[in-house]
Every structure is written in C-alpha cells, then in structure tokens.
Amino acid sequence: MQSLIISPYDKQIIGSAQQAAAKNCSQIYLVGGAVRSFMLNQEVDDYDFVCFGNTAATAAHLARQYNSRVIVLNDRSNVLRVPLPKGHADIGSGEQDLLSDARKRDFSLNALYFQLNEDKQPILSDPLNAQADLQSKTLKAISNDIFSEDPLRLLRAFRLSAEFNLHIDYDTLCLIKKNIHLLIKAASERQHEEWSKICRSNSSKIIEQMADSGILAILFPALQATINVDQPSEHYWPVFEHSVATCCAIDYVLGNIFWPYLPSDENHLFIDKQIKDELTSQIVALKTASLLHDIGKPSCRTQDEEDRRIRFIGHPIAGENMCRNFLPIMRFTKKESAQICALVRDHMRPSQLASQGQMPSAKAVFRFFKDDPYAISALYLSLADHLATCGPNINLKEWQKHNELVKFIILLARAQEKQLRASKPISGYEIINYLHLPPSPWIAIALAEAHAAQAEGAERNEALRRAQTALNHYLRKMGLHKKED
Secondary structure, three states, rough: OOOOOOOOHHHHHHHHHHHHHHHHHOOOEEEEHHHHHHHHHOOOOEEEEEEOOHHHHHHHHHHHHHOOOOEEEEEOEEEEEEEEEOOEEEEEEEOHHHHHHOOOOHHHHHOEEEOOOOOEEEEEOOOOHHHOOOOOOOEOOOOOOHHHHHHOHHHHHHHHHHOOEEEEEEEEEHHHHHHHHHHHOOOHHHHHHHHHHHOOOOOHHHHHHHHHOOHHHHHHHHHHHHHOOOOOOOOOOOHHHHHHHHHHHHHHHOOOOOOOOOOOOOOOOOOOOOHHHHHHHOHHHHHHHHOOOOOOHHHHHHEEOOOEEOOOHHHHHHHHHHHHHHHHOOOOOOHHHHHHHHHHHHHHHHHHHHOOOOOOOHHHHHHHHHOOOOOOHHHHHHHHHHHHHHHHHOOHHHHHHHHHHHHHHHHHHHHHHHHHHOOEEEEOHHHHHHHHOOOOOOHHHHHHHHHHHOOOOHHHHHHHHHHHHHHHHHHHHHHOOOOOO
C-alpha cells in the first residue's frame, strides 16, 4: 500500500468513530471520498463511514463524544450525520460484508475502506482492487446499474474526473451515453451542486466530453436548439460547438490551460491578480454564461435572400430572457442568475463601445461599468468568445488588438474609479438642489452624468452643469419640459 499522509485531526475523528462502533459491538470503516483524498494526498473536508452493526447507536455515541447531535439524512437508506468541529461525519449502514457493500457503490475508487489499528496506523481494505484504478487515474463504474439506481452519478462521473484529473473508462463512458436520459430524474439542487463543482475545476476537457456524450444538452435543455445551427463565415463552428469552445476558453483566459490554436509563447492577454481573483470568485456564473451566451440565436436567426448572409439580430436580449425563465428552476442562486443574465445580455457590448479599430471614450467606459456590475467578467467572456469564434483560423493581430482593447478599458475604468473617489462623488441631494428637482427618476439620470464627468476629471460645478445639460436633452427627447422657477 502506498504511504498515506493523515493529519492528527483526521486520525482523531476516525479513532473516535471506531471507538463509538466498538461500544456497540459494531465495525465501522471510513469509505469513499475521504479515503480517496488520503491516497491522493489531498485535504479531507467530510467523512463518510459505513457501519456494520448498530448504526444509530454508533452515531449517537460519536455525537456525545463531540457534544454534537445526530441528523437523519435519509430514512430509507439509514444515513445519519454528526456535525464535527470541522466538517461532519455521515454514517450509513453497510451490506452483509465489505465485498457486498463495495458492489453496491458507484465507482471503484469509492470502494476503498479504511481503518486505524491499535497503533493508529492505517489499514486499507480493497475488495474490488480499486487501488489499481486510482493509480492509473481511471474512473470506472462498478456495475451497469449504478446510474439507474442514482441518476446524479451521471454528473458525478464528470465532476470526479474534473476534480481529480481522472480518465473515464471507455465502458463507463458508453454506459453514461446509454443512460443520459435518466438525468432529468435527479433533483435540480443536486445537479446544480455537481455542475458548480465542475465549473470550479480545470474543466475544459471535461466540458468537451460532456458535450460529446450528450449530457450537456440534457443538463441545459436550452442548448438543444443550438445543435446544428450554422453561423456566418467568420465563425469556425456552429452555435453549439462554438458555445462549448467558449466555455473551454475561459480556462485559457484564467491561465489554467494552453489554447491549441495560439502559439505557446503568445502573451498578449492582460490579467493581473485582482482580475483573476474576481473572475475565479465568479467562475460558476462565468462558465455557465459562456456556455449559454448564444442560446438566443436559434430564435433570432434570419438569412438574407440575396446575399444569403446569416444574422442573429437581438440574440443577447433573447438569451437573457430565456435565462431568466429557466435558471431559477435549475436552482441557480439569485446572485448567480443575475450575473449569468447580465453576461449573456452584455457579451457583445465590449466590442460595441467604440467604432471598429477605435478605443472607447471615457464616457462609454464609465457607463459600461456603471450599467454592468460584472463588466470585468463580460470583458473576459468577450475574449473567450473571440477564441471560440475563430478556432484554428485566428488572426494574431486581431487577437492582439482585442487584448489591447480590454486592457485599455480596465485601466481607464480603474483610473476613473480612483478619480471619482478623490473628487468626493456628487450626491443626489446636490443634484436636487442644483437642478431644483423634486424626488424623481430623473435624479438618477443627472447623477450618472455628473459622476461620469467627475470620473473624467471635471470640476464639481462643471460636472453639475453637464448633468443639467444631459437631463434637459433627455427631457426634450422624451417630449417633456422641465418646469422653470
């Protein structure tokens, strides 16, 4: 057996569980993820135990040792949870013996059983020879029934592959493809949890594999309509393949992978620690939005009869509306849903801030960041979209220009933010007093213009004057007239 690195805290938890089981003439083993993490020298978060004997009494005794309580997770399968000082212990009832229990599990690497001997040394039981699969980095289904027993395992296979850099066994992958229709039976909350873990991993290869297997379009039914939808000649891939490539390109933007169609020494991408931290903190929404950013295209597709040019006018708004309808059903949080919708809506906006070949004005940049709290993510989504549009036909000069545009926008926005803080932003009360306005939605219009002027370095009075000019222009445009004193 390979050497295992087990922390004193882990040994304490395992020893306490074994002591609790012994008090009730039972046998208990650590099983599943924690054992796998020990073998891969990774940190353990939670502890799954299988108890052969009196599960309820064992859980109660363990809870008393830590002044904790017992929570019933699943009545039918008799799974009990004991909250611990760090993490929790889940204790389930075992089958007749280790071999029988192992054959009831999902993947071979989750059929490793662990105990400590009297000297606190590890004893590993491996009834299915799972160590060989773990050492070869292979994810293998234990039986042909694992997905019908729990359809969520269809997603879990890809999540484990992404998290632990595992290769999915060919027969297991075929079994997944055969059973993907079962995924709709899994609870939406659990599907969202597995998808989130996939997004937080370096998942570009896994996303491609999920697309090839068909499960991606089952997980996100809105993608079904994008399959086989062709695009204008500047797009290398049809809509579905382009969407998948955009999602994969996010990992390149974050510096996690090489992009196969760029030179290995290409270094035009501008990303510092502040940006990377922000993108990483929003990675679930960012990768989801990158996958869904073009779902509005099928409903907006038109083709000119004369020049045969394909257009998708209005597809960002159509996609945003679709996301608003189905993201809550898929149990995305309100915050995640808001960001995904904003990114789908604004994924083309960075390239529309100025005429082609020009840098955007200070006002355009200010308004972009004011309108979209996820502007940074939108900028880097636009870069991923660029890579996925061109594929192997990428023009390095155009790619460089796009990166220069993103860098220019970010640095200008940071300078504007700094300037605005230094100049003490004009308040709504100042706008009301200066323009003699009653409380109304017009104040927000004037205030936005005043802040834009301050961000450009305008003095306070000049900023107020520009706010008044902008408001008057807006009122005339709307056919309204501001009352004079």
